[in-house]
Amino acid sequence: MQLGVIGLGRMGRIVVDRCLDAGHAVVAFDLSAEATARAEEAGAEAADSVADLCERLEGGVENGKRIWLMVPAGEAVDATLADLEPHLESEDVVVDGGNSHFEESVRRAEATEAAYLDCGTSGGPASAESGFSLMIGGPEPAYEALEPVFDAVATGPAGHDRMGPSGSGHYVxxxxxxxxxxxxxxxxxxxxxxxxxxxxxxxxxxxxxxxxxxxxxxxxxxxxxxxxxxxxxxxxxxxxxxxxxxxxxxxxxxxxxxxxxxxxxxxxxxxxxxxxxxxxxxxxxxxxxxxxxxxxxxxxxxxx
Structure with a gap:
């Protein structure tokens, strides 16, 4: 699977590295050119903007783009979604892997053209090798489409599950x-x-x-x-x-x-x-x- 990752801090890099280790293709972008360059050195394809990242992802009606956000909760999420908005279609899936408030996740899911998954992430940087625990809310088809990625980022199939509708992942x-x-x-x-x-x-x-x-x-x-x-x-x-x-x-x-x-x-x-x-x-x-x-x-x- 091809995954776009926006936000390459400690947690975002773990998402990138674990996906690469599992054989997935990753397109990576961060506001820090140095962080993007380090992800490229690890095997990811580097993008120089959100728009560039979207262009590099395989789209189309059948598959759609899969994009994982690992940016700080709050304004940074909304700013990133605003940059993504012109490039999103209903077949696409966006994952918010940060610690957003669940009510904000419901609002974003309703306002976003793509399917929106709120993903509570537990384990921290210390779980880089063993994998995270992922608590995911949002549409079931979108969750199922991302299961191979969730398997890679989590401890495995038992390390993630769909909690329920939009907001439930961040609520849990x-x-x-x-x-x-x-x-x-x-x-x-x-x-x-x-x-x-x-x-x-x-x-x-x-x-x-x-x-x-x-x-x-x-x-x-x-x-x-x-x-x-x-x-x-x-x-x-x-x-x-x-x-x-x-x-x-x-x-x-x-x-x-x-x-x-x-x-x-x-x-x-x-x-x-x-x-x-x-x-x-x-x-x-x-x-x-x-x-x-x-x-x-x-x-x-x-x-x-």
């Missing part, structure tokens, strides 16, 4: 991130008690032991083990500032609208916002800060 990813906040907070609080409690413990050893057969073993716990191994039991100079928060905020707002109680996710979001206050740092927040690097390679805020 929004709630996923709320759960992620809560899990990070739970691990952070548990290790804070172990760190400040009765015994002088090696927290890397604790995490490693829990990761082998314990009920609470998980990838996040593996990342806790990595954090203690690389930073030390006291987490060294890792600060307690925890960045991010938009998708958790969306989750809590949706819960309020639906009158669903999410006390744990709400508290985890509150702790994240609380980390920005000038006060003595909490160990749990410092671990959350480090965990965000583990799965997303987000910059680690460190103490001066």
């Amino acid at each position: 990813k929004m709630v996923h991130n709320g759960v992620e906040y809560a899990l990070m907070q739970a691990y952070g609080e548990g290790f804070e008690l172990l760190h400040e409690g009765r015994y002088d413990l090696d927290l890397e050893s604790v995490a490693r032991t829990w990761n082998n057969g314990a009920v609470i073993r998980s990838w996040l716990l593996e990342l806790c083990e990595e954090a203690f191994r690389e930073e030390g039991t006291d987490l060294g100079d890792v600060d307690d500032y925890v960045a991010g928060g938009s998708t958790g905020t969306w989750t809590v707002r949706e819960a309020l609208e639906q009158e669903i109680a999410l006390p744990i996710i709400y508290q985890a979001l509150s702790e994240r916002f609380g980390s920005r206050a000038p006060e003595e740092g909490r160990f749990s927040r410092r671990l959350s800060n480090r965990l965000r690097y583990g799965f997303g390679r987000h910059e680690i805020a460190r103490r001066d």
Whole structure:
């Protein structure tokens, strides 16, 4: 299959590389000429504009163009769609693989000539080798048309599915991130008690032991083990500032609208916002800060 990829940052390059490894042809474009050149060196066909990318893709009534957007959520998505609009037809398929708000995805699906798939993407740069988890919303025929690409980008056929109509993919990813906040907070609080409690413990050893057969073993716990191994039991100079928060905020707002109680996710979001206050740092927040690097390679805020 031939796929156009717009946006060649960390996540976009993974989409390109995994598709190339699976034998798909990729036409790549980024506003950064250097990023486009690096994708070309990896085996993609380089485009110098959105219009050029569309011209290089095989179109026609039978197949149509397949285009994957991996650009920042918000205005960048709308700007890219505006550039694509003159080149799109009803047979084409556009995938938004970023963290867009689900209501924005519904609006874009209704306004776009092509079939529009909102694709929640989980795994972060750390999943470059194993593949992502993809939560996809939109028309079923469009999803089926892209299944070979989804198989390549995800961990395989079991790593992706169609969640439902337009917006549902980003909706599921929004709630996923709320759960992620809560899990990070739970691990952070548990290790804070172990760190400040009765015994002088090696927290890397604790995490490693829990990761082998314990009920609470998980990838996040593996990342806790990595954090203690690389930073030390006291987490060294890792600060307690925890960045991010938009998708958790969306989750809590949706819960309020639906009158669903999410006390744990709400508290985890509150702790994240609380980390920005000038006060003595909490160990749990410092671990959350480090965990965000583990799965997303987000910059680690460190103490001066």
